[in-house]
Amino acid sequence: MRASAGSHRTFLYVRVSTYDQAEYGTSLDGQRDLGIKFCAEQGYADPQVRVEVESAGEEKIERRKELRRILSEIRSGDVLVCRDLSRWSRDQVFAVHSVRQMRAKGVTVRFYTQPFLDHVPGAPIDLLGIIAWTAENERNATRERTMGNRRRLRANGAFVEGLPPLGYMVEDRRLMVVPEHALIVGRIYTDSANGVSVRKIVDWLRIEYPRVVVGQTKKHVMQWTTNNVLKILRNRLYTGYMETAANGRKRTTEPGSGKWIQTHEAIIQPALFEQVAQGLSARKRSGRTVENSLTHGWLLKRVAKCAECGYTVRASADRRVRGGEGGYYLCAKRCDPTKYKDRTPCTNKIAAPWREADAVVEAQVLAHLDGLVHELSVERPAARAEPVPDFKRLAAELVEARTNAVRLVVKGIISEQDAAKQLTELKRDEEALEARRVEYERRQTHDTEEARRAAFAKLTEYRGVWARLSAADRRELLSELAETVLLTASGDIVIEWRPVTDVAASMGGLEVELTPLATVLSDAA
Ligand SMILES: [Zn+2]
Structure with a gap:
């Protein structure tokens, strides 16, 4: 199949998935034959057929080589033919955006099973716009569902917050104690309980532990600042309990949220944690009222x-x-x-x-x-x-x-x-x-x-x-x-x-x- 020497070229984009092997052949032939027939009927030049073969899970735009090639090659006056909008791209927001961009460039874009998406100058209703809007809403709904998933995971004691606090590492979404770091956390708490100021704690940390490397995938050196030490002293996770909703970020009225459940090994005993918390707020005001x-x-x-x-x-x-x-x-x-x-x-x-x-x-x-x-x-x-x-x-x-x-x-x-x-x-x-x-x-x-x-x-x-x-x-x-x-x-x-x-x-x-x-x-x- 070769492009005609005319002033415009026609691209026929066909996407098949190896995911469903049984359907693979029929889908490829069907899309190609119908597309070629459509081009002939419309008087478009012999189409260059571009076949995108996707394996399971390859849903990301970055992997779609043929689609990207077409986008970079296509010029004003060219024609792009595809079965339907979702065949062009499963990502509807991207699909609409790219079609609009091509049309703005002067490319004719036709979906042969969806004639209502043809560009009609001055049409009162922009269907592509409505599709984009719906897709955007769908995306938000997906995000909501993902948030729901995180809540469920948390309720099952999984750690889904990103970086674990010093003293722990994450394995299979569970917090596991890192003994040498837990030792430092323990000392920080004992000192604070004994009335040592956070500033003094920072001083000895900087001298004794100048290079504590934390993080599993991205490693970094622990920065000893009063803020970071305060964060450690106020983190209830050290007591072995976890809140089933992200601390303070979720409404407590939602089911299954805001409860503290025992999920992992404690580094600090709850009694010590409370003692430190009380000492911190008393010292913060230095016993002064407004x-x-x-x-x-x-x-x-x-x-x-x-x-x-x-x-x-x-x-x-x-x-x-x-x-x-x-x-x-x-x-x-x-x-x-x-x-x-x-x-x-x-x-x-x-x-x-x-x-x-x-x-x-x-x-x-x-x-x-x-x-x-x-x-x-x-x-x-x-x-x-x-x-x-x-x-x-x-x-x-x-x-x-x-x-x-x-x-x-x-x-x-x-x-x-x-x-x-x-x-x-x-x-x-x-x-x-x-x-x-x-x-x-x-x-x-x-x-x-x-x-x-x-x-x-x-x-x-x-x-x-x-x-x-x-x-x-x-x-x-x-x-x-x-x-x-x-x-x-x-x-x-x-x-x-x-x-x-x-x-x-x-x-x-x-x-x-x-x-x-x-x-x-x-x-x-
Ligand atoms: Zn300022």
């Missing part, structure tokens, strides 16, 4: 954000200095990158001394309060004179534009792609309009003369008693006045204040939950 924590009086605690990454800045007391006098604000993502999704440390290396930072911010707050009070005391420019925007008409215009875009694409005047772009833009306009309307209404209802007067009174009083406010109330007031408080990489504190209208709207209303001034004043007296 009220007497060393950083309790810090103004920027939980208020300031890192200017580089946007995560909250940590208030870190220097325990070497008595009474919490020493200490810094630092980016929390810089200190503990593993607690964040991308696990990369923030580039902001600054450690800003808290006293200086607080003093700077305090001065700015007071100056800002003065400014606000002044601004609220003067007559407001005639803001009401501005015309009321006709939101209804603007919204109607957007709806009209959308209908128009759809009409144009149905008539084939603009392409689907252009229409999609237009619709996205319209959607954005709609959202912007809605935001504008909400903002307008909020101002109409909240930023009233009355609210401004009330805000003026409150801010004047708070300005007066600032020095006597509790740390918590100062922080509350600061977050009420400032949109953002940022700690920059150079150690500066940059405050973005909320506009006076917003402050008036919220402070003048009933939304603020500061301690009532009367209480503050009577406490201070």
Whole structure:
């Protein structure tokens, strides 16, 4: 069978499986004969027959040599003929995607038992799209089923979580003790139970066990960090029990999940595990409650954000200095990158001394309060004179534009792609309009003369008693006045204040939950 010398070539793709030997011959002949007959009827050139022979289990696209060859050879003007879509590829998502790509290239793709998949320009329904959508759903369902399998395996005590914890290896999905590693785990637990800090444990681990190689297929050297040691100290698997659902990741209402069952040899006795767990949480707080924590009086605690990454800045007391006098604000993502999704440390290396930072911010707050009070005391420019925007008409215009875009694409005047772009833009306009309307209404209802007067009174009083406010109330007031408080990489504190209208709207209303001034004043007296 040779290709004709014409301007286009025809490929006939035939796929047979050795899986079903009995069917092999008939399937091959049938597909070839019907395909050739179809090509002749349609007036296509003599097809080059490409036979894909698959053995059982070879379902991956990478193995389909002939299919890949066709995809790389086929050009605009060529014709591809195949029995049906699933014969072309069992992976429906790939099948649809590749057919669309070929058609976009100018290749005619025909399935002789599925004429409804022929490409009809301007057809109202895209069957390939529907097939792709269904296939995608089917894929998700398969994923769900796999998750179900994992649950079942777990319920039978199988370890299906990937890397086993230090001290164990996985054999036939069972956790087996690695004696020399179990010894290290045992020492870590005993030390922690005896009150040795995690940091000290890390120190001796680094000295005594600098190269512990773990992992069965991918080997790596154990990194001794406080985080890793804490993970070991908090891993209940060491007690020989396993949770039948992945810890915390599955809803506990599902049947068979969340139960702890004994599945493997223990390295740590449950009593020791509990003792360590209690010791860890007691030490974590160092016996301090929120009220007497060393950083309790810090103004920027939980208020300031890192200017580089946007995560909250940590208030870190220097325990070497008595009474919490020493200490810094630092980016929390810089200190503990593993607690964040991308696990990369923030580039902001600054450690800003808290006293200086607080003093700077305090001065700015007071100056800002003065400014606000002044601004609220003067007559407001005639803001009401501005015309009321006709939101209804603007919204109607957007709806009209959308209908128009759809009409144009149905008539084939603009392409689907252009229409999609237009619709996205319209959607954005709609959202912007809605935001504008909400903002307008909020101002109409909240930023009233009355609210401004009330805000003026409150801010004047708070300005007066600032020095006597509790740390918590100062922080509350600061977050009420400032949109953002940022700690920059150079150690500066940059405050973005909320506009006076917003402050008036919220402070003048009933939304603020500061301690009532009367209480503050009577406490201070
Ligand atoms: Zn940061």
